[in-house]
Amino acid sequence: MKRASKETGSTNPTTPRGRLPIRRRSLVKRLGLTGEWLVTAAMIYIAFILFVSVFGFLFQPYPHTQTNLFNQLQPPAFMQGGSWEHILGTDDLGRDVLSRLIKGLQLSVLIGVIGTAIGAVLGSFLGIVAAHFRGWVEEILMMLVDVQVSLPFIIFALAVLAFVGNSLTILIIVVGIDGWERYARLSRSMVLSANQQDYVLAVRSLGLSNTKIYSRHVLPNIMGTLIVQMTINLPGVILLESTLSFLGLGVQPPLTSLGQILGVGRDYLILAPWIAVAPGLVIFFLTLSIAIVGDWLRDRLDPTLK
C-alpha cells in the first residue's frame, strides 16, 4: 500500500499536478483500486495454479480415468446430496471432477505456456528480421501478417487439425502459431523506431556489431512490451485450446484439459452444473489474473517509471 501511493507520482516532483498522463492508465487503476492487493492476489492465484499443475498429481484423489457407473453425477460436497468422497462431485461417468480438473489443468497450462512461447519467439524474430532488412523481406513478412490477420484463426486451426490429424504436438504447434502476427507487428514497429533512436546510432558509430546492437540495446528496450503482449496472449492461447477441445478437435480422451471437461459438462449444464462450472471458474480466474499481472508488469518493466 505504501509503495502504491509512492508510485502514483503525487510525491514525485518531476510530474507536476494537472499534467495529462500520457500513458493509458492500467486496468487496475481504471477499476479504481489501489492495485497492490489485487496484483498480489492474482500472483498468488497464478503461483497456486502453477504449483497444482506441476505437483497436482500428488494430491489427486483418484485417477482421472477411473469411472464408477453407480455413482454418476454426484453433486459436490457443499451441495445437497454431496459427500466428501468427491469434493467437487462426479461427472456423467462417475469420474471425480477434482481429479479431472487437476489433470486437465496440467495439460492446459502446458499447452498455454509452450504455445505462447512458440508464438512470441517466432513472431518477434520475424518482426525483427522485417525491420532489420526492410525492402522485399519486410514486404513479404508483413503480407503474411496481413493474411494471418484477415483469416479467423479458429477456422485455420480447425482446418489444420482436421487435415493433418490430431496429436498433442500438432495441437501445441497450432495454438502456438496463434498470435505470432501480433508479436511480428509489434516487434517490427518497435525495432523500426528503436533503430531511429540516437542511442542505437551512437553504438553503431562506435562500431558495435548488429547482433550485439540487437541483443544489448534494442531487445532490452522492447522486451517489456513483448512480455506484456505475452501476458495478453497467454489467456487467449488457453482459451483457444479450450475452444478446440470443447469442439472436440483439441485434446482427445483419455487425455483431458479444462476445455474438454467444459465441453463434456455442457451436456449436463442443467442437470449437473458443477461439471462445467469448476473448469470454467479456473479458466476465468486464470486469464483474469494473468491480465492483471501483465498490466502491473508493464509499469514495472519501464525503468523511467520507477
Place this chain on the structure above:
Amino acid sequence: MKVTETKPEALMQVRDIVRHFSGPRTSFFGPRKVAHAVNGVSLDLYPGETLGLVGESGCGKSTIGQLLLNLIEPTSGSVTFLGQDITKADKTEWRRLRSEMQLVFQNPLGALNPRLTIGKQIREPLDIHDVGDEAGRDSKVQEMFEAVSLPPHLLARYPHQLSGGQQQRVVIARALIISPKLVVCDESVSALDVSVQAQVVNLLSDLQKKLGLTYLFITHDLSVVRHISNRIAVMYLGRIVELADSETLLENPIHPYTRALISAVPVPDPRARASRAVIKGEPPNPFNPPSGCAFHARCAHADTQCRTHLPEFRAIGEKHMVACHHAEALVGKSNTDAN
C-alpha cells in the same frame, strides 16, 4: 591557438562531397525526385582546431556530420582521414576508424540507452574496442567521469535520473573515453538551457586543450559558435557560402546570407535594429533548388548573373572564402547600402 596559421597537415580533408536523398516519384512511372542535401562541399579540418558549421534548418549541416563519420554514404566525393580515403574503407578498417572519430548528439536523453546505467554506457566503447583489462576499464571510466566533472555516485544511475546538462556530459564522456581524434558535435548544446550551454561549451573547450581534440561544431546558433570556433563555415542549401576565421567572419562578413545571419543575432541595443538585414521569404525547397546562386531569390544584391550562374567558391583576401558574384564589391560595404 590559431593552428591554421602554421598550415599543418589536415586531419580530415573533404573533397566535393555530394549526398542525394531520393524522394517520392514525380508520377507513377516517373523518376524519383532527388534532394541535394549536400551538394559539393569541400572542407579541411586541422588538428586541434574547432570548425564551426552554421546554417539554417535543412541546409545539410547535419548530413555533413554524418557523412564525415560514414553513418551515411556519400553519393560522390571523398573524405580523407589522416591520408586514408575513408569512403573506400572496408568493415575491419572502419572498426578501427570508429574509435578515431565520435559524434556528440543534440538530444542527450535520446542518445543514451534508457535501460543501462550511466557507468555501463560510458564503459561500452572500451568494451567494444577491447581497450585494456577489466580493472583498467573501470578506472578509465572513473577518470573520464571526473574529467567531465560529474560526481561518482551518478555512475549507478539511469539516464532519466540525470539533468539535461549531466546527460550531455555523459554523452561527451562516452564519446571521448576511447580518445578519438575528431569529434563531431551535432547541435550538441542546442537542447540545453543557456547557463548549462555555457558550462558544456567551456567543458568542451577545456577537454579540447587537454586531449588535443579536433571539433566539427555544427549549430544554428551563432552566439555559441563564436565562443568555441577557430574558423566558421556558413552553409546554405547544401553548399558552403562563406568560410573564414571566426573574427573575420563575424566582424567582416561578405556573403549577404552570412550578413543576414549575423544581424539576426539579438543585440541588446534598441538602435541596432535599424541596420538589420532581414532575409525575405522561405528557404528554398531542396527538391527544387533555384538556378544559379541558391540564395538569389532572397538576396538584396541579386542581379541577372546571380539567377543564371552558380558563383565560384573563391578566396577574397587572406583565408577568407566566399561564394558570391559580388564578393569584391561587397567588401567593406555595409549590408544595407544596396537596399
